[in-house]
Amino acid sequence: xxxxxxxxxxxxxxxxxxxxxxxxxxxxxxxxxxxxxxxxxxxxxxxxxxxxxxxxxxxxxxxxxxxxxxxxxxxxxxxxxxxxxxxxxxxxxxxxxxxxxxxxxxxxxxxxxxxxxxxxxxxxxxxxxxxxxxxxxxxxxxxxxxxxxxxxxxxxxxxxxxxxxxxxxxxxxxxxxxxxxxxxxxxxxxxxxxxxxxxxxxxxxxxxxxxxxxxxxxxxxxxxxxxxxxxxxxxxxxxxxxxxxxxxxxxxxxxxxxxxxxxxxxxxxxxxxxxxxxxxxxxxxxxxxxxxxxxxxxxxxxxxxxxxxxxxxxxxxxxxxxxxxxxxxxxxxxxxxxxxxxxxxxxxxxxxxxxxxxxxxxxxxxxxxxxxxxxxxxxxxxxxxxxxxxxxxxxxxxxxxxxxxxxx
Amino acid sequence: xxxxxxxxxxxxxxxxxxxxxxxxxxxxxxxxxxxxxxxxxxxxxxxxxxxxxxxxxxxxxxxxxxxxxxxxxxxxxxxxxxxxxxxxxxxxxxxxxxxxxxxxxxxxxxxxxxxxxxxxxxxxxxxxxxxxxxxxxxxxxxxxxxxxxxxxxx
Numbered sequence: 001x002x003x004x005x006x007x008x009x010x011x012x013x014x015x016x017x018x019x020x021x022x023x024x025x026x027x028x029x030x031x032x033x034x035x036x037x038x039x040x041x042x043x044x045x046x047x048x049x050x051x052x053x054x055x056x057x058x059x060x061x062x063x064x065x066x067x068x069x070x071x072x073x074x075x076x077x078x079x080x081x082x083x084x085x086x087x088x089x090x091x092x093x094x095x096x097x098x099x100x101x102x103x104x105x106x107x108x109x110x111x112x113x114x115x116x117x118x119x120x121x122x123x124x125x126x127x128x129x130x131x132x133x134x135x136x137x138x139x140x141x142x143x144x145x146x147x148x149x150x151x152x153x154x155x156x157x158x159x160x161x162x163x164x165x166x167x168x169x170x171x172x173x174x175x176x177x178x179x180x181x182x183x184x185x186x187x188x189x190x191x192x193x194x195x196x197x198x199x200x201x202x203x204x205x206x207x208x209x210x211x212x213x214x215x216x217x218x219x220x221x222x223x224x225x226x227x228x229x230x231x232x233x234x235x236x237x238x239x240x241x242x243x244x245x246x247x248x249x250x251x252x253x254x255x256x257x258x259x260x261x262x263x264x265x266x267x268x269x270x271x272x273x274x275x276x277x278x279x280x281x282x283x284x285x286x287x288x289x290x291x292x293x294x295x296x297x298x299x300x301x302x303x304x305x306x307x308x309x310x311x312x313x314x315x316x317x318x319x320x321x322x323x324x325x326x327x328x329x330x331x332x333x334x335x336x337x338x339x340x341x342x343x344x345x346x347x348x349x350x351x352x353x354x355x356x357x358x359x360x361x362x363x364x365x366x367x368x369x370x371x372x373x374x375x376x377x378x379x380x381x382x383x384x385x386x387x388x389x390x391x392x393x394x395x396x397x398x399x400x401x402x403x404x405x406x407x408x
Numbered sequence: 409x410x411x412x413x414x415x416x417x418x419x420x421x422x423x424x425x426x427x428x429x430x431x432x433x434x435x436x437x438x439x440x441x442x443x444x445x446x447x448x449x450x451x452x453x454x455x456x457x458x459x460x461x462x463x464x465x466x467x468x469x470x471x472x473x474x475x476x477x478x479x480x481x482x483x484x485x486x487x488x489x490x491x492x493x494x495x496x497x498x499x500x501x502x503x504x505x506x507x508x509x510x511x512x513x514x515x516x517x518x519x520x521x522x523x524x525x526x527x528x529x530x531x532x533x534x535x536x537x538x539x540x541x542x543x544x545x546x547x548x549x550x551x552x553x554x555x556x557x558x559x560x561x562x
Contacts (some may be wrong), residue, residue: 018531021532027463096433097433098437100446129414153414153418159412161411162413162414165412
């Protein structure tokens with residue numbers, strides 16, 4: 001039998017109640033879950049970086065460059081899940097060639113290009129320029145030296161005046177970058193929030209909820225990366241930095257969780273005609289990923305764990321463990337949130353009288369392996385970026401918060 | 409000015425890349441794109457140049473000229489909205505050259521599945537629309553053994 005018919009027949013057996021024929025198969029797979037997840041990590045990491053740059057939160061300085069590099073690594077892979085899902089990567093360029101202003105998806109290309117070229121790349125370049133000039137002269141390996149030479153754009157002198165200008169320009173770019181980061185991730189929420197036909201998605205709160213959970217995931221990812229890389233380098237963790245990052249993480253999770261809860265309460269109170277099917281969805285197919293993973297494990301547990309050091313005195317070692325566990329739980333919870341939005345929103349029929357199902361493929365273009373591959377690729381790119389542009393200097397443990405000014 | 413040298417070079421690179429992109433864009437976009445809407449206007453001519461397989465509306469007269477009986481029967485039956493070519497297939501070539509090209513009709517063995525596309529029981533069809541449960545409605549018999557497809561009511 002035709003494999004497609006075989007596949008549909010399997011799906012048909014799992015349908016509950018009455019659904020329309022076009023709802024049998026879920027069109028947005030795990031890759032579309034990865035897409036808001038990865039862009040969320042970008043926005044979150046960039047917002048953490050901006051804390052130091054714009055708001056002068058000195059204590060998070062050791063994570064500044066790591067945040068920028070993480071944002072760049074995740075940004076590079078962000079369109080990949082979409083390309084994999086659509087399956088025509090060579091057509092991707094067409095959204096730039098013939099922009100369609102009435103399509104939010106098509107306009108994403110411009111937000112992406114702006115954010116990548118004008119914000120992240122420029123900010124990284126300005127911050128590293130003095131070092132890049134140095135490396136272009138001292139790097140022993142010729143290809144790497146050539147890479148740095150290209151990045152100097154032929155200007156191999158760094159004057160105090162040029163550094164001052166770079167610093168001011170860097171701050172200005174971060175100020176522009178903040179609304180860009182908000183726009184980038186707000187847009188992802190907007191895509192879902194503007195699907196009028198789907199009551200699980202259609203709410204103006206969606207961009208805001210996505211944004212705060214993006215902040216939580218980006219901050220958690222950078223915090224874990226900072227802890228892991230410092231441990232790998234056998235250097236002491238800057239506890240003042242870690243405590244501050246953890247506080248911001250706690251704030252982001254609380255705001256995201258509160259907004260999600262408010263939205264749920266409002267939906268329950270309004271109890272519109274679609275509420276019954278949503279209640280069945282939450283009690284049924286989403287009970288594990290929503291109630292257990294997203295709400296309990298991914299929101300309540302990290303809030304309690306991160307809240308403990310704010311109330312009781314916890315030792316350095318204890319706080320490190322609490323932060324590490326909370327970071328992992330927050331990342332799992334936010335992934336579950338993306339899953340519940342994307343996959344959950346396709347489970348129930350527009351008839352409001354039936355459910356379909358989703359069988360996650362293992363291999364294949366839209367399978368689990370491809371989704372994990374996208375994440376692994378982001379970390380591989382980050383590893384290369386850290387090699388090329390080390391966020392720390394060899395002779396000091398990270399960048400001492402009290403030192404002020406940039407290491408060179 | 410020396411302090412701004414590196415920034416001027418980056419700005420110049422941006423300008424070069426942007427101009428380069430616009431030049432490449434000029435070559436990549438088909439000339440007729442955007443003339444009629446957000447698509448390549450010449451695509452309309454491409455479609456028009458494709459051979460027409462169906463006789464379409466002209467078929468009403470074309471069919472009636474030679475097949476007056478069945479066309480009259482169908483016009484007064486519940487199948488009046490079903491075009492000849494729905495069951496007999498694309499007949500443009502037959503209308504142009506009736507002698508050498510003959511249109512098809514559903515084979516007896518496939519008839520139950522063919523008629524079932526519209527008449528097999530399905531809860532999503534409008535109430536009152538003629539539907540039968542194919543597994544119990546005279547199993548094995550071709551529909552045309554009892555029904556005249558041009559005038560299906562018994």
